[in-house]
Amino acid sequence: MSSFLKIAIRNLLKGPSTDPYPFGETFVPKGLRGKIKYNAKACVACRMCEHVCAGGAIQIREVADKSGLEFILWHNTCAFCGLCEHYCPTKAIRLTEDYHTAHRQEDKYRYVEKGFIKYVNCARCATPMVPIAFELLNVAHDQVNEDIEKLRHLCPKCRQERALR
């Protein structure tokens, strides 16, 4: 015992244990934390993702013509920690299993994930507002009925008035 020879021979017979990547496939488990994907339709602009991101990879800003909010995520600043996804109420921000992040040096500032949330007008008073994602209703209510669906198109103020009536 305690001789390494047996193990060494066994390892030799087993052949290489490295993956042939990039010329072949490599091990990618389900649930790998890779590049971020953002879905503007499900986003309610709560900005929690921006708040929890340690590197400041995420920015949500109103565009110059005030027609909506622009979401930008710098892939190169992301540390793949998954906090944004964890705290996102609607899971509009997700980490995908795509780990291919190689890109040209000249593209490094353009290497971003972008999205645009276009303001909609309140169905009652026409104030521009962030559209309320259907996903949020699903989080807040067990069942989304017609009344709730109607409230979705009202701004917070009108919603309040409607609720108090």
Added chain:
Amino acid sequence: MSTYTIPVGPLHVALEEPMYFRVQVEGETIVGLDITAGHVHRGMEFLVMRRNIYQNITLTERLCSLCSNNHPFTYCMALEKIAGIEIPERAEYLRVIADEIKRIASNLFNAAMLAHIIGFDSLFMHVMEIREIVQDTKETIYGNRMDLAANCIGGVKYDLSDEKIKYLMKQIDRLKKPLEEIIDIYINNKFVRARTEGVGILPKEEAIRYGVVGPVARGSGIDYDVRVKSPYAAYDKIKFNVHVENGCDVRARAIVRLREIQEAINIIEQCLKKLPNGPTCIDYLPEIPAGEAVAKSEAPRGELIYYLRTNGTDMPERLKWRVPTYMNWEALNVMMPGNKVSDIPLIISSIDPCISCTER
């Protein structure tokens, strides 16, 4: 015989981390030692005061790569103490599982380094390949090979489905046999023994005097483990042994680390069996009042202490941590003298130093 001083480092002494030694030698034998630290100061203590409580989960995880899970873990425990948050029971078990998986990988890495330093590279490769089982496990369960990102305030942000529990059981089962094989080699192989036995002696009294922690303490006969002395998370519900060796040398420290891997496997198995159902995290955003707290845990390298002070805002007022290497590297002053120059890297690696968290 002439006495002279040789500089060792700052680059590539044992690991690719900067540490600088001025070693006084007489012929081949070390007679004195100066340790110069501070080559990788990253200003982390300042950075944490510029980040909110959530961002610091991610930031503290990047203090150290090998103990990475212990930092956010201990940081979250300190926060939860201040805010009086009770975390769900399932989360306590999941935190222990994450921590023990990291311990296995970390200790295997150090064992592999030992083999590499003594020139036994086929053993090095073999141990790294065993570690690969753990790396794949981490990647599958957490999504990343090093920084698990398992912790969040009030619990964990991963869960184990039945399928994943089965997978984890299978993976740790795969570790058992190869582990026994290599433990036999580290203990009995005559080449390994010739290089590690009687090298870098830290007698028990000196170990106590220097207040060393972790496997360095336990390799010098000190029965001290935070998981037992002041249990946290689910450790008080788990039965496990603290392995202590009396060799006081490089070999003893290596054996302690290897035995701790077996113990970690035992702990994970118990956790998986006992894993209660329920939520994995609190379901509200906590408010953190002003206050201060100390939290500690047993990192792979030893006792890790966090001190946190908050002021009612969501930015910490002060966060300070004492890492195991800070206690352990001073003991090199005892371990080194009397040994040969060729043993310098071996002795340094035997304290499993982590410079990045010590100098942060």
